[in-house]
Structure formats: structure tokens, C-alpha cells
Amino acid sequence: xxxKLNLNGKPVTADVAEDSLLIDFLxxxxxxxxxxxxxxxxxxxxxxxxxxxxVLSCSLLTVRTDGKSVQTLEGLQEEAAEFGAFIxxxxxxxxxFCNPGxxxxxxxxxxxxxxxxxxxxxEYLAGNLCRCSGYEGQLRGxxxxxxxxxxxxxxxxxxx
Numbered sequence: 001x002x003x004k005l006n007l008n009g010k011p012v013t014a015d016v017a018e019d020s021l022l023i024d025f026l027x028x029x030x031x032x033x034x035x036x037x038x039x040x041x042x043x044x045x046x047x048x049x050x051x052x053x054x055v056l057s058c059s060l061l062t063v064r065t066d067g068k069s070v071q072t073l074e075g076l077q078e079e080a081a082e083f084g085a086f087i088x089x090x091x092x093x094x095x096x097f098c099n100p101g102x103x104x105x106x107x108x109x110x111x112x113x114x115x116x117x118x119x120x121x122x123e124y125l126a127g128n129l130c131r132c133s134g135y136e137g138q139l140r141g142x143x144x145x146x147x148x149x150x151x152x153x154x155x156x157x158x159x160x
Contacts, residue, residue: 003066007031008075022048022057022065026072033073033100037129044101044128048072054108073100079107086145092137098130106142118143 004013007029016025023046026034034057037045046058049071073080080103093099102125109116109124116124121142125135 001063003063005065005067006069008071016062018061018063020062022060022062022070025062025065026057026070031072031074035097035100037097037101042127042129043098044105045098047101047104047128049076049104049108052111054105073104076104076107083107083110083141083145086148087138087141090137090141090144092130092133092141094132098128098132102128102130102138106138109142115146 001018002013002015004011006012007026008031012029014025014029023034023036026048031048034048035045036058037043039058041056041059044056046056047054048057049055049069050060050065051068052071083106084099084103087093087099087103105124105128109121113120118139121139122135125138130138
């Protein structure tokens with residue numbers, strides 16, 4: 001089936017099998033931040049934005065993206081770079097495998113709730129599996145990032 005979508009700001013036209021998963025399509029198109037972790041839609045490693053909302057690409061058929069916009073971490077480098085440094089400073093990226101999904105979900109949270117409580121942060125992180133840390137480093141990194149943005153007087157944490 002022929003589909004057209006916007007991938008990280010660029011138009012893409014492709015012939016895809018009706019049963020192909022978005023994760024495979026994205027990796028075939030050089031989006032290696034999108035990873036397989038659990039094969040059961042439970043780890044968050046394959047998180048991407050579909051029309052601005054986080055979705056799990058391992059459980060979405062590629063044909064469902066026809067006419068839509070898909071963003072991966074590759075398309076959000078500027079938005080993610082500053083925040084990612086705060087995660088690294090907290091030692092929360094020990095192996096780094098979960099970082100792309102974690103950062104995608106953090107960006108979604110920043111867009112939806114620019115001033116979350118610690119409990120709300122943990123709710124956003126709940127769908128992300130990290131085998132190295134106890135999520136405390138990620139929580140500290142997010143909190144430090146939000147505090148930094150507040151100290152600079154920025155009301156919006158991320159660019160839209």
C-alpha cells in the first residue's frame with residue numbers, strides 16, 4: 001500500500017506492506033533512536049510522536065500513519081539536547097538504551113504539563129523500562145531541568 005507521511009519534517013512516500021509495524025519502517029528510514037525492547041508494548045523504547053502525541057511504534061501499523069506527521073528523537077534534536085544533558089548530569093543514563101524513549105516521554109510531559117509534581121513525573125516515566133537505575137536519576141534530572149527553566153523565567157519548557 002502506498003502511503004505519504006511527514007517524517008521528522010520531511011515528506012516521505014513509501015510502499016509498505018499492510019502488516020508492517022511502524023518501528024520497522026522507522027528503522028528502515030534511519031531512525032535508530034527507535035528501539036525494540038520488550039515486543040509487548042510495555043517498555044517505552046519505541047516511543048515516537050504521531051501528530052504530536054506519544055505512541056508506541058512497536059504496536060502501530062505503518063499504514064495508520066498515512067497523511068500524518070511522525071517525529072522521532074532524530075527530529076527533535078534541538079529540543080532534546082538541553083534536557084538530555086540534565087539527565088546525564090544525574091547519572092541516569094548508565095547504559096543509555098532507554099534514553100530515547102525516556103526523553104520522548106519527558107518532552108511529551110513538558111508540552112502537556114510544564115510544571116508537573118514529582119508524582120506526575122513518575123506517572124509519565126511509568127511506561128519506560130530502565131534496567132540500570134531506579135528512576136531516581138531521571139526524576140532528579142527532570143526536576144533540575146524544570147528548575148533551571150524556571151530560574152531563566154521560561155514559561156514554556158520545550159519548543160512546539
